[in-house]
Amino acid sequence: MPRFNLKHIEAFVLVADLGSFRRAAARLNTTQPNISNRISQLEQHIGQVLMERDAGSVRLTREGRALLEPARRVLASVDAFAEAAGGGAAFEGVLRLGVTELVAQTWLRRFLLRMKRDYPAIDVELTVDLSENLSSALFSRDLDLTFQNGPFDRKARFTEALGRCPHV
Incomplete structure (x- = not known):
């Protein structure tokens, strides 16, 4: 069985974030079956089911939730490497x-x-x-x-306060 690679991890993170194989495929400029294949290959390689698939919906399993942050760190490390190697052009x-x-x-x-x-x-x-x-x-x-400015009715996963602006 071939090793999994960054494309498998990227597909896993995008499907988890976007909640859809179709949306992940669109973001990666590929097909939904290709994304589904990448996730299946990753699951086979690590011997764990990462996602429960129902008609039109995707939910992370306990194992998928546990591996999502390490997968994000892998992708962030690749981005940091590319930045160090070639700057923003990467x-x-x-x-x-x-x-x-x-x-x-x-x-x-x-x-x-x-x-x-x-x-x-x-x-x-x-x-x-x-x-x-x-x-x-x-x-x-x-x-x-x-x-955007608050107050917010819900909070995104990655939220950063950029400052305050008084209303005049």
């Missing part, structure tokens, strides 16, 4: 970014200029909208990242 793809009008009118331009300088192969698809709509798009996985 990253490519599309970032679907959502921002509020406050962000768009204040510091977004500086952020996008720096992003283009540091990560020239990443294209940003920008959405400017209300926080409520951005939150919905983020949780439905239509956006990858949002810069």
